[in-house]
Amino acid sequence: MKAGARNKIVAKVTNMKSDEIMSLVEFDVTVPHKMASVLTTDSVKEMDLKVGDTVSLLVKAIHVLPVKD
Numbered sequence: 001m002k003a004g005a006r007n008k009i010v011a012k013v014t015n016m017k018s019d020e021i022m023s024l025v026e027f028d029v030t031v032p033h034k035m036a037s038v039l040t041t042d043s044v045k046e047m048d049l050k051v052g053d054t055v056s057l058l059v060k061a062i063h064v065l066p067v068k069d
C-alpha cells in the first residue's frame with residue numbers, strides 16, 4: 001500500500017524510547033534538522049525499527065509518519 005502524503009524526507013533513526021503502549025522515535029534528517037515521531041509501540045515492533053535504520057518520513061498535517069521500505 002502506498003502512503004498518501006506528498007512530503008517525503010529520508011532520515012536515520014537515532015534514538016527510541018518505548019513503554020507498553022507508545023514509543024518516541026527520533027530521526028536525523030539529511031538537512032541540518034532533527035525530527036521526532038510518537039507512535040504506538042506495536043507499530044515500532046511491526047516495522048522492526050532499530051536505531052541506525054534509514055526510513056522515509058512522510059509529513060502530513062501535524063504528524064510525522066515513519067515508513068520503512
